[in-house]
Amino acid sequence: MIHVHNIKKEYKIAKRDPGLRGAVKSLFYRKFETKHAVKGIDFHIEPGEMVGYIGANGAGKSTTIKMLTGILTPSSGSISVNSIVPYENRQKNAKNIGAVFGQRTQLFWDIPVRESYDLLKHIYEVPEQQFNETMKTFTEVLNLEPLLAIPVRQLSLGQKMRCELAAAFLHRPKVVYLDEPTIGLDVAVKIKIREFIKEMNRLYGTTVILTTHDMQDIEEICSRIIIIDEGSVIYDGSLQAIKEQFGHKRIIHFEMDNITSPLLPPALEGKAEILPAEEESEKVSVSFSSRDISGAEVISEMMKAYNVTDLTIADPKIESIVEEIYGRGMVQEEKHAEIH
Numbered sequence: 001m002i003h004v005h006n007i008k009k010e011y012k013i014a015k016r017d018p019g020l021r022g023a024v025k026s027l028f029y030r031k032f033e034t035k036h037a038v039k040g041i042d043f044h045i046e047p048g049e050m051v052g053y054i055g056a057n058g059a060g061k062s063t064t065i066k067m068l069t070g071i072l073t074p075s076s077g078s079i080s081v082n083s084i085v086p087y088e089n090r091q092k093n094a095k096n097i098g099a100v101f102g103q104r105t106q107l108f109w110d111i112p113v114r115e116s117y118d119l120l121k122h123i124y125e126v127p128e129q130q131f132n133e134t135m136k137t138f139t140e141v142l143n144l145e146p147l148l149a150i151p152v153r154q155l156s157l158g159q160k161m162r163c164e165l166a167a168a169f170l171h172r173p174k175v176v177y178l179d180e181p182t183i184g185l186d187v188a189v190k191i192k193i194r195e196f197i198k199e200m201n202r203l204y205g206t207t208v209i210l211t212t213h214d215m216q217d218i219e220e221i222c223s224r225i226i227i228i229d230e231g232s233v234i235y236d237g238s239l240q241a242i243k244e245q246f247g248h249k250r251i252i253h254f255e256m257d258n259i260t261s262p263l264l265p266p267a268l269e270g271k272a273e274i275l276p277a278e279e280e281s282e283k284v285s286v287s288f289s290s291r292d293i294s295g296a297e298v299i300s301e302m303m304k305a306y307n308v309t310d311l312t313i314a315d316p317k318i319e320s321i322v323e324e325i326y327g328r329g330m331v332q333e334e335k336h337a338e339i340h
């Protein structure tokens with residue numbers, strides 16, 4: 001469905017010396033600097049896959065999505081989406097794709113939502129019966145009925161985002177790009193949006209590429225993730241595999257009597273560490289790898305050394321796994337050996 005081969009994108013940024021002198025000088029003599037935002041990315045996505053495209057701020061996610069949608073042309077390399085080269089054939093490509101770009105709207109600001117959908121129906125030439133069926137499903141799953149008569153500008157962020165999603169899926173596109181679809185929303189709306197995306201994938205086999213900083217979105221929606229860092233892919237594989245590969249970190253929080261800064265019992269040295277205490281927390285957190293020592297041994301040693309009154313075992317969170325991968329920049333051999 002989506003084939004991306006060795007794409008690169010460079011931006012030319014005008015450089016200016018500081019101050020008034022710099023401003024005047026730049027009128028006559030302009031200096032440019034090249035920003036390599038995407039540095040040779042490859043991936044293939046099968047029809048119906050739901051892929052999380054993640055990375056730290058400035059990693060190159062939006063630039064990639066803009067190239068996939070045809071808004072930007074790669075500096076080199078090639079892209080094909082459903083056998084179309086998006087940046088050479090933007091209109092044809094637009095019929096096959098839907099997109100939600102975080103804060104931007106594709107709905108018409110001053111007219112009721114229902115009329116925006118009618119316009120989109122004409123633009124995308126959606127048959128009447130299909131439109132009615134689709135609207136019925138969307139209205140139910142996203143609870144849109146009370147919003148249809150309201151102009152977009154009067155909607156709250158969460159209401160607007162529900163309407164945006166419906167607009168992106170309205171013409172039953174084969175591929176939908178979602179750039180931060182849950183940013184700034186409360187938990188209840190996030191849950192609704194995630195359910196809707198999964199339901200669309202189930203009903204229509206829509207391929208979804210999701211960019212988000214919310215790891216819960218990824219866990220709920222995607223089975224595969226592509227992680228990019230400074231313009232290069234550093235991981236492409238299943239979420240399960242990354243959890244198995246990196247999810248051996250464990251943390252146990254202990255509550256104990258009258259201990260302010262406990263020391264690690266000697267038997268745990270080199271195998272576990274005490275984490276810096278969080279502000280106002282009376283708990284002592286011990287981190288270790290299940291490859292080095294079992295949780296039972298850690299608990300037993302801590303209980304021998306201290307008067308433990310309670311404990312909780314934290315699950316390895318995808319957030320911390322991803323942070324760890326960003327942090328270590330994940331060496332290439334490891335990436336290829338484990339994932340490809």
Ligand SMILES: Nc1ncnc2c1ncn2[C@@H]1O[C@H](COP(=O)(O)OP(=O)(O)OP(=O)(O)O)[C@@H](O)[C@H]1O
Binds near residue numbers: 055056060061062063
């Ligand atoms: N139009 C532009 N001109 C110059 N540089 C740009 C432009 N757009 C993006 N960049 C730079 O390219 C790099 C990648 O940006 P991009 O927006 O693709 O990152 P991102 O992963 O989407 O980040 P975020 O999570 O913050 O949205 C950044 O260093 C950014 O400053």
